[in-house]
Amino acid sequence: MLKQIVADYNEAIFDTDKERALQVVEDAVAAGVTPEDIVFKVVIPAIEDMMQTINRDPDANLAQHFMTGQIAAEVTERMIVRFKQPPASAGRVVIGSSHGDLHSLGKRIVSGCLKSLMVEVVDLGVNVAPERFVDEAVAHEAQVIAISSMMVHTAKGENGCLKVRQLLRERGLEGRIKIAVGGAPYRFDPELYKTVQADAWAEDGITAGRAILDLIKEVKAS
Numbered sequence: 001m002l003k004q005i006v007a008d009y010n011e012a013i014f015d016t017d018k019e020r021a022l023q024v025v026e027d028a029v030a031a032g033v034t035p036e037d038i039v040f041k042v043v044i045p046a047i048e049d050m051m052q053t054i055n056r057d058p059d060a061n062l063a064q065h066f067m068t069g070q071i072a073a074e075v076t077e078r079m080i081v082r083f084k085q086p087p088a089s090a091g092r093v094v095i096g097s098s099h100g101d102l103h104s105l106g107k108r109i110v111s112g113c114l115k116s117l118m119v120e121v122v123d124l125g126v127n128v129a130p131e132r133f134v135d136e137a138v139a140h141e142a143q144v145i146a147i148s149s150m151m152v153h154t155a156k157g158e159n160g161c162l163k164v165r166q167l168l169r170e171r172g173l174e175g176r177i178k179i180a181v182g183g184a185p186y187r188f189d190p191e192l193y194k195t196v197q198a199d200a201w202a203e204d205g206i207t208a209g210r211a212i213l214d215l216i217k218e219v220k221a222s
């Protein structure tokens with residue numbers, strides 16, 4: 001059954017038909033597919049497929065590029081609230097896209113995965129200034145700042161992770177707050193997280209959840 005759902009969903013996003021894509025997942029849930037399976041086995045693979053198509057074809061339709069993100073974000077948000085509710089909080093994370101970066105989908109997926117792992121998530125949105133990351137982490141007593149960067153310059157630039165690290169150091173917070181990063185530039189260069197002085201990175205939402213949970217445990221144990 002899942003194979004047919006994946007095929008129907010992929011066809012809908014290829015046609016940029018949001019209503020049909022939403023109907024496919026709602027029908028699947030009604031038929032007993034879990035919201036977690038919709039996100040991890042339908043939505044994420046569909047994005048990867050579409051990204052490969054876009055990357056192969058320089059003339060790829062901008063509407064497809066845009067709607068893939070929009071549809072997946074909406075489906076993910078609808079499903080995340082139906083994930084199994086966690087019994088207790090494992091810790092707290094502030095998450096956002098780095099300064100100058102308006103890509104939101106990866107961040108939303110990571111948030112969903114974290115929530116499914118009982119981590120409380122404070123979503124600061126997109127285009128987040130480094131000072132705000134730190135101020136909000138302190139205000140919410142978060143153990144981790146999670147920074148999503150989809151472009152090379154927003155990952156490596158002066159208003160990205162490097163600046164967050166500098167602020168944590170200056171304010172004596174490095175033992176209390178760890179930094180996790182992710183996004184396309186880190187997938188292209190798995191050593192980049194060290195260059196930008198993050199504590200950890202992860203290539204997808206599922207591994208992000210685990211990596212961030214490890215950082216939370218590290219802070220709590222110190």
Ligand code: B12
Binds near residue numbers: 105110149153182
């Ligand atoms: C969809 C998309 C858009 C959509 C975004 C819609 C939205 N609401 O997010 C739109 C059309 C708006 C867009 C705009 C632009 N885009 Co764009 N976009 C993409 C695309 C196709 C997919 C990104 C995406 O959503 N991926 C799907 C998610 C699920 O994957 P992900 O973000 O990587 O997230 C996963 C992991 O990385 C990880 N993760 C993500 N964040 C975090 C954080 C932490 C802490 C952790 C641990 C893990 C983690 O877990 C996530 C879930 O599995 C990529 C191509 C690509 N190959 O990535 C280009 C891409 C990122 N875009 C690119 C560009 C250039 C742009 C524009 C500048 C285009 C333009 N000329 O206007 C603008 C920039 C706007 C801005 N200022 O930010 C380039 C960046 C190139 C570079 N080297 O810097 C890419 C790589 C395309 C390309 N091949 O050229 N884009």
